[in-house]
Amino acid sequence: MGWKRYLEKNSIKLMLLGALAAVIGVAIAGGGIAYADKTSFCSSCHSMQYVAATWQVSNHRQFTCGDCHLPQENIVEKMIVKNQTGMHDTYHEFLRDYPDTIRLSAKGRAIVERNCLRCHAHTVANTFMSTGGQSCTKCHRGMIHNQIVVKEGIRVE
Structure with missing residues (x-):
């Protein structure tokens, strides 16, 4: 009879510990998602510095990169595209093979178009x-990204 009481107490402790671990995991994941949605995260890559500089002087600087470049209809699609785009960008950043002028893919253009119309309907x-x-x-x-930027006395077009 004594072992049943011990098992019940341990089961409750394990369930509470599991719930605490889940809450901590969700908080860390949410914090990571929030951090990765900031423009400072996107512009931390060398290849995105010019893009970020042109965005900073645009009329849309109050929006994050994700506001325009990620789907906003549902969180699942947004996370899938964020992960795909992030892996693609990390791969090319690592290889340093981005072209001088970064262009949107057809899928990226469709997302941007939907977001333009979402705000400007x-x-x-x-x-x-x-x-x-x-x-x-x-x-x-x-x-947004083709403005003339003057930084440290140098004109960048």
Whole structure:
């Protein structure tokens, strides 16, 4: 009879310890996700320094990289794309084989287009763009990442 009481006490302790470990794990994962969603994280790579500098002088500097470049419809899709993009970027950053001008992939462009329309739907509602099939980035590419930047007396275009 004594061993049953011991087993019950240990079971409760193990369940509480498991719950505590789960809470700590979720907090660490959430903190990591929040940190990786910051522009300072994205711009920490050498290849993204110019992109970050042009973004800093744009009218969209209040938004993070993920606000425009990651899906916002649901968290699962956002995390999948964030992981795919992160692995791709880390691979090319490690090899130092990024081109001088970084271009969006077709998938990346579609995500950016959806996010443009998510924020600017009211702006395009009564224009020819409301019919669909139009490209925001075709005409407005330079609004965010193609600005002239003057840093430390050097003009970068």
